[in-house]
Amino acid sequence: MASSCRNRLFSGLLFLCFGFLGFITSPAEAAIKKYQFDVQVKNVSRLCHAKPIVTINGRFPGPTIYVREGDRVLINVTNHAQYNMSIHWHGLKQYRNGWADGPAYVTQCPIQTGSSYTYDFNVTGQRGTLWWHAHILWLRATVYGAIVILPKQGTPFPFPRPYREAEIILGEWWNGNVEEFVNKANNLGLPPNSSDAHTINGKPGPLFPCSEKHTFAMEVEQGKTYLLRIINAALNDELFFGIAGHNLTVVEVDAVYTKPFTTEAILIAPGQTTNAFMDAPVAVDNKTATGIFQYRGIPNTVLPSLPQLPASNDTAFALSYNKKLKSLNTPNFPANVPLKVDRKLFYTIGFGKESCPTCLNGTRFVASLNNISFEMPQVGLLQAHYFNLKGVFKTDFPDRPQTPFNYTGAPLTASLGTSTGTRLSKIAFNSTVELVLQDTNLLTVESHPFHLHGYNFFVVGTGIGNFDPAKDPAKYNLVDPVERNTVGVPTGGWTAIRFRADNPGVWFMHCHLELHTGWGLKTAFVVEDGPGSDHSVLPPPKDLPPC
Incomplete structure (x- = not known):
């Protein structure tokens, strides 16, 4: 499940070093x-x-x-x-x-x-x-x-107040100009160069040449508890994160408290955040970022070894880890899971190739939901919706694929006639929505972190293989499912989410792997205004940028 969009599996980063600051008032x-x-x-x-x-x-x-x-x-x-x-x-x-x-x-x-x-x-x-x-x-x-x-x-x-907290931002570094790499690759119809290193708070660590001064360090005290605010800002890699010799206790994801659980490593996709306690250190591939872990008062205490992170294709760990993520679901922090569903959506994730006479091989990659590759407009969709501008988008995005097939069977080498368009789905205000995201075998199976703007949602179910609408809903967790804004769809599997459409406007939904988003793996929901005076989109600000 932890994979890269570069047609290869990737074990992630990880270890780190951190900068930190005291608890804020x-x-x-x-x-x-x-x-x-x-x-x-x-x-x-x-x-x-x-x-x-x-x-x-x-x-x-x-x-x-x-x-x-x-x-x-x-x-x-x-x-x-x-x-x-x-x-x-x-x-x-x-x-x-x-x-x-x-x-x-x-x-x-x-x-x-x-x-x-x-x-x-x-x-x-x-x-x-x-x-x-x-x-x-x-x-x-x-x-x-x-x-x-x-x-x-x-x-x-x-949870108990930590002694201190640290922000840990995981990212990527290219030695050249990223936009030039992307433009060149698009002109050739190929994926752009992968990054040259991963970073922790912008620094790659001492495993790389000429990077001795680019290592982030954190000083800790024995007997103290630290809260790590971990963010995956990488463009294209889902990552494992661990600290040698230490366990992590997860207490929050995507700004929602969870039932605490202890783990040797966390799985974090691009766009996701995880808060974890560490009581008071890394896996290596050729791009692993590392850092120094210094105990106050004990000289020369650096990490003696790297943490043993799961293998890059350890689906069992990934599924087990995600299964442990549950909402706190207390009177102060309830899990208001929609039990009755007004609208059921089923979106398939696929890849394909389209003709490109100027490209190296005469084709280029496209990505799609329900076999529709999203085309970005030249006018903001929210402006078009608010001012009722015609011809910018259509609201005919299908609730399910037009051509069902064996989604995760033998790989298919051709698309099912992928079309391109700016097609959105219209959702009634305050209606409850269940969306099943299904990975497919179109060209290749991959994991996909999907982010929904404007909303949190509950992850009520996930599995490997084809989603079975007759059997799988019976296994949903409708009591304390994890609530978040970005969820991973497992390689060759499916994920089901639920949310209440109580936020009017136009809200983007897309794969948070930048490569896939650029290929068209995205769409948007038009949530209609409601009946009350506070149920409609606010007027635009006067300094809204023009197109």
Whole structure:
């Protein structure tokens, strides 16, 4: 299940080193938090190469957003780079306020070079670890950072207070210009170059040449407990994460508390976050990031060995790990799983090839849901919906594939006639939705982390092979399933999610492997307005970027 989109299995990263800060405090009352984000190009050295990269405020990774539940957040983004820019606040629900969600040409047109836009949103009913990243082209390779949401003042955590906490952001590094790699590959009809290294908080560690000074270190004290806020910001790799000689206790995923469980390693897909306790260290392939683990008062204590992470194709571990993820489901943090379903959707995930006379082999890859490869518009979909602009998109995305087949049988070498279009699915306000995502054998089977904007959902079931609508729903967990915003669809398997469509607007859903998204593995839901005065999309801000 832990695989790369590069047509090979990948065991992930991992170990790390961390920077950390003390537990954060803030005023008792909800506040307005203001941030200035300047999109800049800065020359950065990693491995044996220095190159200009797109950054926020000249930092890689970018600054952490610290807020408390109930705060209003104003983030002014000024674009000084040569690329158009948009930023997505990954996992924030943005109730009625898709204008602040960020995906380019979905909820906004991008911020042009030399222009500014202020993202204005409230943090309501959420606390924990989320993150932000560029949501245009492949710019999130270097434009990303953490979001830390503390509970309201006086609201206790459902776990002991840690001594300190650390943000651990897992990423990738290319020695060259990522956008040039992608453009060249697209022109040839081939996948772009894979990254040259993985990183922890922007640093690859001492296993790489010329990287001695690019190793992140963390000092810890014996007998102390640390909370690690772990984020997978990698573009194309699901990762395992472990610490040699230490277990991790998972207490939260995607800013939702979970029933605690202890594990030697965690599985984390691109877009996902995991909070885990470590009481007071790494697997290696040729790109593994490492770090130094220093105990205070004990000199020369570095990691004596690397952790024994699961094998890259250890499906049993992946399924077992995900099965342990369950909602806390207490009176203070209930799991409000929809028990009655108004709309059942079944989406198949597939790959194919289409004609490309200018490409190296005369073809290029496409990816699809229900055999439809999504075509991005040149006008923001939310604007088109709000202002009733005609001809931008259709709302005829099929609820299920038109041509059923043996989805996970012998690999098929041809597509089933993949079509391209900007086709969305219209969902009635406040209706309950069950969506089954089914991997298929079209060209190849792979795992896929799917992210739904504007919502959390409950992962009520998952399995290997073809989903059986007559038998599999009987095995659903409708009591305490994990709640999150990004879920992995296992290789050659299926995942079922449920959510209530109570957030009006246009909401993107896509594979969070950037390569697959670029090939068209994406769609969007149009959630209709409801009957009440507070059940409709808010008016757009005056500084919304034009197309």
